[in-house]
Amino acid sequence: MSLFKVPMPQMGESITEGTVSKWLRTVGHRINKDEPILEISTDKVDAEIPSPVAGVLVEICVEEGRTVEIGTVLAYVDTEGEAEEISSIEESSNQQSPQKMSTGFMGQKSLGESDQTAVIEKRNRRNSETERLKAKSSPVVQKIAKEHEISISNVPGTGHLERVTKTDILRYIKDADIHPGRRPSDRNNSPQIDTVTDSGNETSANGEIDIWDSFYNEVEHPSFPVGPGDDVFPMDKLRQITADHMVLAKRVVPHVHSVIEVDFSSVDQERRNISQKGNIQERGISFTAFVTWACSRLLTKYKNINAVLSGKNIIHRSRVNIGIAVDLNPGLIVPVIKDTDGLSLAEISLKINDLAGRARSGDLLPEEIAGSTFAITNPGVLGTVLGMPIIPKGTSAILVLGAIEKRPVVVENAEKNVDEIVVRKTSFISLGFDHRIVDGADAARFLLDLKKILEAFPGDV
Amino acid sequence: MCPATLEIKNLGLSPYEESLQIQKELVASRRSGGVPDQLLLQEHPHVITMGKSAPEEHIIMTKEQLDDHGIRVFHVGRGGDVTYHGPGQLVGYPILDLKPDRKDLHRYLRDLEEVLIRSLSALSVRARRRDNLTGVWIEDRKIAAIGVRVSSQWITSHGFSLNVRNDLSYFETIVPCGIKNVEVTSISNELGEWVEVDMVSEIVIEEFSKIFELKVDKRLTDNAF
Incomplete structure (x- = not known):
């Protein structure tokens, strides 16, 4: 020896x-x-x-x-x-x-x-x-054990001194349901089978975590053959991040889009009034600013739209931080207006102009592009009618404006009691939402409220 | 020589038990060389965690009170006494291989403190160490707690928690780190303004990579589109 x-x-x-x-x-x-x-x-x-x-x-x-x-x-x-x-x-x-x-x-x-x-x-x-220590489990665990006819000493414990916690016993039951053959018969109380169950669980748990980890975090863009005369150049950092995020967002979040048509006549009238008065540093207030303002008023009410699904939880954001997509041509960046719900229309407009200006000159601070809880994008200024955007990672919804342009609209003329075709400035506004936490009816109510606010502008708000 | 790689995993708001499981997996992978050094960053829902040396009486609330406040309690295999984690607090778990040239537990603790002190300095918060009281302090107010585990082959887990903008009243449920009458503080509390956890984690990543001489592999760590 x-x-x-x-x-x-x-x-x-x-x-x-x-x-x-x-x-x-x-x-x-x-x-x-x-x-x-x-x-x-x-x-x-x-x-x-x-x-x-x-x-x-x-x-x-x-x-x-x-x-x-x-x-x-x-x-x-x-x-x-x-x-x-x-x-x-x-x-x-x-x-x-x-x-x-x-x-x-x-x-x-x-x-x-x-x-x-x-x-x-x-x-x-x-x-x-x-066994004595294990048996000293909480009344809840003992109750669950009794209901499922399980001997607590068979359950692997992760609590203090290997005590069996509620999570332990629920996992044990769940696993037994998945692998019915593995569940030890508690009547013959066989520790041998228990051991098999134990290690069996561990393997499958590991495997799942690996899969989900790569599913949620890793993107591999497939390669394609290069033809004669083709140009090949590496993506810059911004493009790489964008490319990866787009794939992940689509892979994880079940997207649904709902669209509503909004009459911008009242808003348009207000814009003219403001520009005639020459305030807001003699800049006009953009349609985007009006829509941002209206959304900020609604997002405190529609909690699941100003939210994110995180693991098994829904996080309702306490702040309303609206990201505004800015076209850098080439590229796109989304600076964030923090606490938009506390800002006036004029303040929001100034903030958008400031952030967009600095986005284009490359002078944004890192914190100015982080922390958005909702996003708005307006490719409509380039003439597109309808958008179906991808929901930014970490949020549950994004709003997109279509072109605001003159269209024939049927209205009721109450005095003459007839329908008339009139010319109105309208836009198709689309809300992309995470269907895991936002129901279609909620999205519809949000869009309808948005329509009401914008069409009744300035209304009583 | 090229610096070794540090992989950042930003878990967002992560249930304590999930982070625990992820750490367990990563410790095994790190030991076998399957992954480079890791830094897990996250916030936790309200939890109290007890290190091995923590006596139960360091939790001041009764079980019923804890349940009412939605605070869960975990007994974990890290050093140190009792601590609290909750939303608004940046929690970092480095999974590092300390071999071959960092095999010193005290040096590791001091290095973690240094990362936090420098990060706070970047935010204009002047922090310091206190003799025989591991952690990071603003004068005599505690702003960060440290408790780590070193598994066989010198692989680290658990780590630090830095109060950014969390509700400090939750610390009243415990005797933090077993030190009675200790005042806790946060970055927001010190600066008198709202500070984003994301912003602080960016700074911590940078300082961490400098102190541990690692090159950051920043895989999708921010949520900027």
Whole structure:
């Protein structure tokens, strides 16, 4: 038998001592080289200590909770095969996972080299201790266990001292439903099957996370052959980010678009009035500013439209930060008007002019393009009639204006009690929304309210 | 020699248990060399986390009060006492391989503090260390907490939480880091203005890459279109 000392390691120049916080392996356990056998803690750090050699853990010299100096022998590992006997007997006497076996006891001292009976006794005592702690689960967990006829001791616990939490038991039930063959029959209480369930879950959980991680974060743009005379040039950073974001947004969010026709006659009249008065630094107020103003008044009411779906939650944004798409030709950038709901129409107009101007001169600050909770884009100024935009990542909706142009409109002439065809400035406004959290009727109500505000401008607001 | 890569993962508002699971995966991948060094950034819904050394009495509220406030409690394998996380607080979990030249736990803690002190300095907030009180302080007010784990092969997890604009009244539910009568503060509180978590995380990423001499692989970390 060749004994190897495992000392308290030097984990840093100024570290002189460490506290043994937890033994991860027990006496008699076969361990591999570099396998963590205990955890130590020093100021604000918990560290796993791996075994420097392969062998069998034959003695633990420092109990959990004790603080010792660097270099103190913590345990002995037998690097030869003699102690294998202990290990093999242990394995056949208990089929539970090593993680479970190691917990639920404090400060185990060393054992005789081949005292097999003692090993088994200790193990049994430890099992009952683990079960006792597990059984001390909250009333909710106990109720769920009873309803589903589950023995709590079969459920892998992640709580304090491996106690079974509500999440643990619900996951256990869910997994059992997915893999019905794996659910241990609690009546025969077989730990063997339990172990299979345990490791089975872990594998599938890992696989899923890998898939979702790449699904939500990674974009690979496929390559195509280059023809003779074709120009090939790399995308600049802005184009790369845009390209990746567009793919991710479409991949993740189920987009739906609803469109409404809005009569801009009242707004148009107001614009003329303002420009005649020559205020707002003698600049006109754009249609975009009017629409932004109207949206900001509605977004505090339509909470799911000023929101984002995040994991299993919906986050209703407390602020109304509206991003305004600015055409850089080439490229596009979306500066954000923070707290738009607290600004007047004139302030919004000034802000848009300022941000758009600085966007074109490249003078925006990073924080001025971050944090939008809703976006508006107006390609209508170039003459397009209807847009179906992609919803920016991190938000739940985007509004797009079509060209505001003179169109024949049928109106009722109440005095003459007849329908008339008149010329009006109208636009098709489209709302793209995340159908996971915004229902079609909500989007329709939002658009209808928007139409009412704009058509009745200045109204009573 | 080219600096090694740091991959940033911005998880947004991430449930505590999900971040825990992601860390677990990444520690294993980092150990096997499957991924470069990582910095996970996120905000958490209201949670209280207890390090190994945290006694239960450091949570001041009863279980019922915690439930009423929607605060969940987790016992976790990091160093340190009890702490609180919630929306408006920037939480960073570096998954780094400290081998071969950073194998020093104290140096790692001091480096994390340095990242935060420099980030705060960039925001005109003057922060400092205090003797034997790991964390970052503005005078005697605590602005950032640190608690880490080093798994075998010197792979780090857990990390730091920096109060940006979170509701500080939630700290009244605990004895932060087990230090009684400690006043907590946030960047917004110090500056008297609203500060975006996203903006702070940009700065932290930059300072982090400088201190740890890593080159940032910024995969889709911002939400600017």
